[in-house]
Amino acid sequence: KAGVTQTPRYLIKTRGQQVTLSCSPISGHRSVSWYQQTPGQGLQFLFEYFSETQRNKGNFPGRFSGRQFSNSRSEMNVSTLELGDSALYLCASSLELASSTDTQYFGPGTRLTVL
Amino acid sequence: GESVGLHLPTLSVQEGDNSIINCAYSNSASDYFIWYKQESGKGPQFIIDIRSNMDKRQGQRVTVLLNKTVKHLSLQIAATQPGDSAVYFCAERRKAAGNKLTFGGGTRVLVKP
Numbered sequence: 640k641a642g643v644t645q646t647p648r649y650l651i652k653t654r655g656q657q658v659t660l661s662c663s664p665i666s667g668h669r670s671v672s673w674y675q676q677t678p679g680q681g682l683q684f685l686f687e688y689f690s691e692t693q694r695n696k697g698n699f700p701g702r703f704s705g706r707q708f709s710n711s712r713s714e715m716n717v718s719t720l721e722l723g724d725s726a727l728y729l730c731a732s733s734l735e736l737a738s739s740t741d742t743q744y745f746g747p748g749t750r751l752t753v754l
Numbered sequence: 755g756e757s758v759g760l761h762l763p764t765l766s767v768q769e770g771d772n773s774i775i776n777c778a779y780s781n782s783a784s785d786y787f788i789w790y791k792q793e794s795g796k797g798p799q800f801i802i803d804i805r806s807n808m809d810k811r812q813g814q815r816v817t818v819l820l821n822k823t824v825k826h827l828s829l830q831i832a833a834t835q836p837g838d839s840a841v842y843f844c845a846e847r848r849k850a851a852g853n854k855l856t857f858g859g860g861t862r863v864l865v866k867p
Contacts, residue, residue, distance in 0.1 A: 643797075672853050682798075682843065682857035695852040729797050733853055742788070743853060745797035 641666065643732050643746030651752045657718040660749045664711050664732030670694075671713040672743065673705060676727040685728075688713050689736040717751075725753045764862045767838075773831040775861045777844035780825060784846040788855070789818060789829045793840045801829070801842075831863075839865045 644663045652658050664671050672695075673685040684697040688707035705715040711732075717724055727750050731743040767773045779787070785806040790798035804811045804818045804827075811818050817830040827844050841862050845855040 670853055672855070674855075674857075681859050682845075682855075684854045684856070687853050689852075695854050697854070731853075731855075736852055741853070742800055742803060743855065744800060745790070747795075747797045 643730055643744055645728075645730050645746040645749050647749060648747065649750045649752075651754060652720050653754050654720055654722060656720050657716060658720060658751060659714055659716045660728055660730075660751075662713045662715075662730030662732075662746060664713070664730075665744060668732035668734050668744075669711050670733045670736050670741075671707055671711065672731045672733075673713070673715050674729040674731065675699070676729055676748070677725075682729070685715065687736075694736060720753045722753050724751065726751060763859070764864065766864045766866060767834045768866050769834060769836060771834055773829075773834045773838070773863055775829045775831075775842050775844075775863065777827040777829075777858050778825060779827065779844075779846050781846065781848065781856075782822075782825065783848050783850070785849050786847040787818070787820060787827050788845045788847070789816075790843045790845060790857075791838075791840045792843065792860070798843060834863070834865050836865050836867065839863055 646661045670689045672687040674682050676682045687695040691707045702718045707713045727748040729748045730746045733741045733743045788803040789801040792798045802813045802818050815832045819828045841860045843860045844858045
């Protein structure tokens with residue numbers, strides 16, 4: 640079974656631009672979560688989607704948004720990019736929403752650099 | 755507030771020795787804990803998990819111990835190998851918060867040949 644895939648793997652943007660990142664979960668997984676990883680802040684939760692609905696949100700500004708499609712694939716968007724948005728953006732998928740027998744599996748991430 | 759912290763940022767281990775990575779958490783409502791391994795250029799890789807109703811769980815060469823009394827979690831790696839060199843993260847989850855994981859800062863494990 641294929642793992643979580645994320646595209647693109649690398650991205651370079653300039654301040655003020657916007658960016659869209661894509662995540663395809665493991666086949667059969669319905670929950671997709673997004674995390675931001677930086678050297679200074681570590682791994683921080685952005686949001687979680689399940690059945691095309693945002694179920695949980697972290698402490699990030701409204702410039703960060705996401706959506707999930709009927710096939711469970713998810714996208715996240717960052718508008719008006721700032722230098723501090725440079726990070727590794729990770730997507731994780733799990734079978735269900737907060738099941739006690741479930742595990743989240745991560746993709747390889749998208750490395751975003753904002754110049 | 756909730757937090758998950760690690761005691762040591764870097765752990766240097768001789769190949770063949772056992773490694774112990776520690777983690778403290780503050781939220782007594784946490785009901786699920788996971789250890790992830792992250793190699794350079796890759797996403798976190800699931801190692802082992804443990805639920806709050808357990809004290810110990812073993813996998814292949816790894817053991818996770820949970821001490822709820824002192825809110826402490828540890829990962830033991832037996833016979834550490836060069837391929838174990840990576841950053842290790844503990845994470846906690848509360849079912850009430852969905853699948854949101856709160857991660858510790860990470861411990862870098864360096865295996866010396």
